[in-house]
Amino acid sequence: MLKDLLKTRVTTKWWSDKIVESDKVEYVLDCIRRAPSKQLNYNYKVIIFDESKRCKEIKNWLYWEHTYCLNKIRGGKGEGLKRFNGQVLAPIVIAWASEKNDLEVIEDIMVSSTTALLAAEEIGLDTGFNGCLEAKELGQKIGEPYVHMLLGIGYSDNKSGDNIRKVYKDGVEVGWDLDNGAQGECINNNIGEYYGR
Numbered sequence: 001m002l003k004d005l006l007k008t009r010v011t012t013k014w015w016s017d018k019i020v021e022s023d024k025v026e027y028v029l030d031c032i033r034r035a036p037s038k039q040l041n042y043n044y045k046v047i048i049f050d051e052s053k054r055c056k057e058i059k060n061w062l063y064w065e066h067t068y069c070l071n072k073i074r075g076g077k078g079e080g081l082k083r084f085n086g087q088v089l090a091p092i093v094i095a096w097a098s099e100k101n102d103l104e105v106i107e108d109i110m111v112s113s114t115t116a117l118l119a120a121e122e123i124g125l126d127t128g129f130n131g132c133l134e135a136k137e138l139g140q141k142i143g144e145p146y147v148h149m150l151l152g153i154g155y156s157d158n159k160s161g162d163n164i165r166k167v168y169k170d171g172v173e174v175g176w177d178l179d180n181g182a183q184g185e186c187i188n189n190n191i192g193e194y195y196g197r
Contacts (some may be wrong), residue, residue: 005121010137012126012180013086014157016167020091028153031119035112042107044112047142049093056134058142062088062150066141067132068175074132082175085169087128090152097144101135106148113149126156126180156180 025048032046049055068086070076087093094110094116117127128151135146159180167175 002118005118008158009121010126010180011178012090012128012152012156013177014152014180015086015090015126015152016155016157018091018155020125020154024120025092025153026127028116028119028122028125032094032112032116035115037108037111038104041104041108043100044096044098044109044148045144046098046112047095047144047147049095051091055093059088059090059093061141062093062133062138064169066134066138067130067150069132074134081173082167084175084177085130085132085153086177087130087151090128092152092153094151094153095138095142095147096149097139097142097147099145101146101148109148113151116151116153120151120153125153128152133174 019112022098029046029048049058063084063086066075067088068075068082069085070078070082071082076082096113098105098109117129120127130150130152131148133147133150135148138147139145157180162179163181164176165179166173167177
């Protein structure tokens with residue numbers, strides 16, 4: 001049941017080395033192909049970053065140079081510990097790219113990416129969304145006009161027991177990221193008010 005899946009889902013930022021089976025990746029992609037689309041336009045492209053050398057270079061660039069936050073600003077410059085986004089280091093990262101940077105396309109991408117997340121969770125994969133990016137800059141990096149959303153999929157590393165984990169580069173602490181955390185523990189209570197009652 002979907003509700004049970006949502007109750008136990010974890011936003012994964014720390015990944016195990018376990019290989020994601022190709023049939024599971026194909027299942028997620030098949031579900032994306034069948035996702036609803038406003039007016040059946042599908043004005044986006046889905047790109048997969050796996051563990052190949054070139055894809056790892058992009059994922060490392062995303063992690064170390066593009067998606068981090070400093071003082072709550074994505075890609076912020078200056079001194080201090082940065083908050084990193086480990087979703088982009090998943091064994092498989094799915095990206096949604098488009099020719100246009102408009103609301104209708106982004107709405108379709110949100111439906112498609114949510115479908116992908118649910119499909120992956122349904123078959124035992126762990127997931128983590130990342131939208132902390134600059135669509136045009138990332139698009140230029142990979143040869144697309146815009147990239148609007150990233151979804152990491154794979155198998156979760158164990159929770160550390162802390163709410164945050166320190167991030168080190170070359171043995172030096174450079175920041176932190178949240179631990180793998182249960183999204184289902186956070187409930188939006190602003191849902192279900194009937195208009196006019």
